[in-house]
Amino acid sequence: QKEVEQDPGPLSVPEGAIVSLNCTYSNSAFQYFMWYRQYSRKGPELLMYTYSSGNKEDGRFTAQVDKSSKYISLFIRDSQPSDSATYLCAMRAYTGNQFYFGTGTSLTVIP
Amino acid sequence: EAQVTQNPRYLITVTGKKLTVTCSQNMNHEYMSWYRQDPGLGLRQIYYSMNVEVTDKGDVPEGYKVSRKEKRNFPLILESPSPNQTSLYFCASHTVMGGPYNEQFFGPGTRLTVL
Numbered sequence: 001q002k003e004v005e006q007d008p009g010p011l012s013v014p015e016g017a018i019v020s021l022n023c024t025y026s027n028s029a030f031q032y033f034m035w036y037r038q039y040s041r042k043g044p045e046l047l048m049y050t051y052s053s054g055n056k057e058d059g060r061f062t063a064q065v066d067k068s069s070k071y072i073s074l075f076i077r078d079s080q081p082s083d084s085a086t087y088l089c090a091m092r093a094y095t096g097n098q099f100y101f102g103t104g105t106s107l108t109v110i111p
Numbered sequence: 112e113a114q115v116t117q118n119p120r121y122l123i124t125v126t127g128k129k130l131t132v133t134c135s136q137n138m139n140h141e142y143m144s145w146y147r148q149d150p151g152l153g154l155r156q157i158y159y160s161m162n163v164e165v166t167d168k169g170d171v172p173e174g175y176k177v178s179r180k181e182k183r184n185f186p187l188i189l190e191s192p193s194p195n196q197t198s199l200y201f202c203a204s205h206t207v208m209g210g211p212y213n214e215q216f217f218g219p220g221t222r223l224t225v226l
Contacts, residue, residue, distance in 0.1 A: 008151070034215075043115075043201050043217030044154070088154065097142070097161060098169055099215070103153035 003027055006089055006102030015111050019076040023089035023102045026070065030091040030100070033065050035074045038086045038104065047087075048074065079109045113138045115218035117202050123224045124192055132187045132221050134202030141207045143185040144169070144215070145177065147198040154201070160185055161207070192225040199223075 006023045013019055021035075032051055036044035048063040050056045050072075056063045062075040072091075076083055089102040115136045124130055136143065144159040146169075156169030160179040174196055176188040185204075189196060202218040 004153075006153070041220075043203075043219055045217070046214045049214070090154075097159060097167070098156055099144070100156075100170075101146075101154035103151060 003100045004089060004091060004102045007105055008103050010106040010108065012108045012110060013079055015079060015081060015109055017079050017109070019079050019083070019107060019109075021074040021076075021087050021089075021105050021107070023072050024070055025072075025091055025100075027091075027093070027100075028067075028070070029093040029096070031094040032092045033063070033072050034090040034099075035061075035063055036088040036090060036101075038088060040085075044088055079107075081109045081111050084108045113216070115202055115204055115216050117200075117218040117221050119221060120219065121222050123226065125226050126193055127191050130189050130192060130223075132189075132200060132202075132223070134185045134187065134218060135183050136185075136202075136204040136216070137183065138204065138206070138216065139182065140204035140216075141182070142215075143179065143202065143204045145175070145185070145187045146201045146203065147171065147196075148201060148220075149198050157187070157200075192223075194225050197223060197225045 004025045035047045037047045038044040053065045053067045060077045064073040086104040086106045088104040118133045141162045145157040146154045155171045158177040160166045200221045203215045205213045205215040
């Protein structure tokens with residue numbers, strides 16, 4: 001079983017839609033949860049970083065962590081064509097120095 | 112400009128021919144890391160380094176070597192490349208100062224093909 005599971009999509013939505021991206025994980029030691037955005041032919045860029053359970057909002061983006069279900073989500077409101085990218089979730093434990101990534105979900109926002 | 116640079120960006124080589132992919136960061140970061148990205152498998156950590164002369168294996172270290180002789184540089188060495196090492200490689204770095212909420216900066220990637 002992979003440490004982190006993520007639906008690869010692809011996901012295609014009309015401009016203005018609400019997008020929901022999700023990851024599940026198996027390691028209960030994970031405490032730090034990240035979402036990265038990767039444009040084609042580029043390296044990943046950090047989008048959101050959350051600790052433990054709860055919600056975090058940044059503009060049109062909201063990250064949610066449910067540690068009891070080992071489930072994290074990224075919501076994108078009022079999606080824009082510029083949001084078209086691959087979104088990767090990543091996690092790490094409180095102790096330990098390794099990062100574990102999901103496979104990424106490819107998102108296309110159609111104008 | 113704060114950045115992570117990798118060279119070369121594209122490389123086609125043959126089985127068994129030793130190669131090195133360089134990585135350099137100008138942000139004085141302690142932590143550096145190498146990943147490979149493959150379709151359906153995502154980003155997998157190969158090796159990481161917490162500081163100069165301190166390196167450790169990630170999830171997929173077989174067939175790779177690294178060294179960290181200077182803080183800014185973290186080269187990835189393939190002593191005898193094989194076709195299953197054909198992949199997109201990323202170097203990344205972040206500071207460990209001030210706690211765990213530190214952004215990991217990624218380089219632009221190196222696309223390696225081993226024939």
